[in-house]
Amino acid sequence: MRISVIGCGYLGAVHAAGMAELGHDVIGVDVDAEKIAALARAEAPFHEPGLPELLRAHRSRLLFTTDASAVRDARVHFIAVGTPQRSDSPAADTRFVDAAVEALLPHLAPGHLVVGKSTVPVGTAERLAARVRTTGARLVWNPEFLREGRAVDDTLHPDRLVYGIEAGDNESVALLDAVYEHPLTAGTPRLVTDLATAQLVKSAANAFLATKISFINAMAEVAEASGADVSQLADAIGLDARIGRAFLGAGLGFGGGCLPKDIRAFRARADELGVGDALAFLGEVDAINLRRRTRVVDVLERELGPLIGRRIAVLGLAFKPDSDDVRDSPALAVVQLLRERGAVVVATDPVAIETARRRDPLPIYVDTVEQALAGAEAVVLATEWAEYRQLDPAAAGSGVANRLVVDARNVLDVDAWRAAGWIVRGLGRAHAPSVEDPRAVESEAKRAAERQPDHV
Ligand code: UGA
Numbered sequence: 216m217r218i219s220v221i222g223c224g225y226l227g228a229v230h231a232a233g234m235a236e237l238g239h240d241v242i243g244v245d246v247d248a249e250k251i252a253a254l255a256r257a258e259a260p261f262h263e264p265g266l267p268e269l270l271r272a273h274r275s276r277l278l279f280t281t282d283a284s285a286v287r288d289a290r291v292h293f294i295a296v297g298t299p300q301r302s303d304s305p306a307a308d309t310r311f312v313d314a315a316v317e318a319l320l321p322h323l324a325p326g327h328l329v330v331g332k333s334t335v336p337v338g339t340a341e342r343l344a345a346r347v348r349t350t351g352a353r354l355v356w357n358p359e360f361l362r363e364g365r366a367v368d369d370t371l372h373p374d375r376l377v378y379g380i381e382a383g384d385n386e387s388v389a390l391l392d393a394v395y396e397h398p399l400t401a402g403t404p405r406l407v408t409d410l411a412t413a414q415l416v417k418s419a420a421n422a423f424l425a426t427k428i429s430f431i432n433a434m435a436e437v438a439e440a441s442g443a444d445v446s447q448l449a450d451a452i453g454l455d456a457r458i459g460r461a462f463l464g465a466g467l468g469f470g471g472g473c474l475p476k477d478i479r480a481f482r483a484r485a486d487e488l489g490v491g492d493a494l495a496f497l498g499e500v501d502a503i504n505l506r507r508r509t510r511v512v513d514v515l516e517r518e519l520g521p522l523i524g525r526r527i528a529v530l531g532l533a534f535k536p537d538s539d540d541v542r543d544s545p546a547l548a549v550v551q552l553l554r555e556r557g558a559v560v561v562a563t564d565p566v567a568i569e570t571a572r573r574r575d576p577l578p579i580y581v582d583t584v585e586q587a588l589a590g591a592e593a594v595v596l597a598t599e600w601a602e603y604r605q606l607d608p609a610a611a612g613s614g615v616a617n618r619l620v621v622d623a624r625n626v627l628d629v630d631a632w633r634a635a636g637w638i639v640r641g642l643g644r645a646h647a648p649s650v651e652d653p654r655a656v657e658s659e660a661k662r663a664a665e666r667q668p669d670h671v
Contacts, residue, residue, distance in 0.1 A: 379413020435643025531598025
């Protein structure tokens with residue numbers, strides 16, 4: 216089938232390539248000429264594992280253009296543009312979605328289908344559906360659940376498909392079923408709902424995931440105050456099938472282009488609908504999440520004293536591994552907070568240095584871990600890239616001025632790092648003495664120094 220994808224960012228570019236992999240002819244449209252030029256050369260404009268391979272494999276089925284009229288031959292049109300946080304409020308800015316639909320209208324006809332994938336405030340799809348109906352075409356809301364870093368697999372093998380339709384629109388269901396024939400044949404569950412429910416499903420899913428992360432980070436705060444270990448706690452409660460271990464990774468918290476802005480937008484929409492109280496807890500979810508960032512800096516200050524002029528290595532800039540996305544990245548926020556307190560920050564990341572530099576050119580960015588560690592008085596593991604998790608603590612210790620590591624993602628083998636003479640501070644871990652108890656910090660530092668006489 217010939218389809219179009221409007222918006223070729225993290226969502227749209229992967230969706231376009233994924234649809235080509237499913238056998239469709241795809242026209243990808245975006246206003247960003249640079250992005251389109253890269254995609255037209257079969258190059259991914261951002262880091263996403265598996266995407267370059269798909270772009271290259273399906274060159275003949277993929278057309279990328281800035282010319283919106285190129286969609287005229289397509290019958291199904293996916294809307295995959297961004298809905299960022301508004302600059303003047305926590306609500307979502309839906310201007311790009313509206314503009315995409317308006318640009319499509321002249322090319323729509325009866326039998327055509329517009330499929331919304333962007334995350335929108337509930338009520339948006341109903342408004343857009345009314346516009347689309349004026350052409351005789353129909354609109355379906357089909358929220359996207361892909362995760363950056365695993366976006367290709369999530370697109371080709373989704374864990375569910377949700378179609379929000381206008382009452383009785385079985386024709387659109389059949390058309391979308393044809394688009395998704397492969398995953399449906401493979402057994403992907405497909406739920407057909409009304410438009411409002413489909414929009415809410417997406418907001419609710421991201422709100423739940425964010426809440427789960429902030430729940431465990433709240434437990435981390437309590438663990439820090441009581442000497443408990445949040446990772447063991449997560450293992451233990453996670454074994455309850457009703458709770459589950461996924462998304463109970465305590466540490467620096469969530470970031471990226473989705474969860475933070477989506478919980479704020481969801482809350483803002485609930486306020487507009489007069490049910491703000493129902494989602495007031497999302498304000499707390501946001502606050503717990505943001506506190507993790509300052510917590511890292513506080514731990515360092517507790518260990519080192521005032522941070523002015525202290526050299527700190529930060530490993531990781533992306534909001535999560537396998538991505539170069541630094542939007543609302545907790546790692547980049549820590550870099551910035553450290554700099555605000557006067558530290559000399561030397562940061563690195565396997566792929567996100569350029570995106571980080573575009574957002575904040577001021578920190579010192581270096582290409583390798585060795586360069587970052589050279590002379591560092593403390594190390595912060597801020598994004599749990601595999602290569603940082605697997606660092607050899609003895610080798611890592613050779614270049615630093617001081618063997619102190621803050622494992623802000625709770626992923627290091629603490630015993631191995633300690634055996635190599637490191638003081639390891641996690642977040643919410645038993646080995647992270649409470650900031651209220653400086654004696655514990657001192658005695659741990661002393662023990663580590665005794666174990667490793669050459670410890671600086
Ligand atoms: C999220 C959702 O997981 C997707 O289902 C959704 O489609 C997407 O948003 C979206 O709305 O487009 P994504 O932003 O790619 O996907 O990232 P996640 O894997 O959800 O991670 C979000 C953040 O939570 C990261 O900063 C990660 O480090 C953090 N996280 C995750 C934790 O701090 N602890 C955990 O246990 C898990």
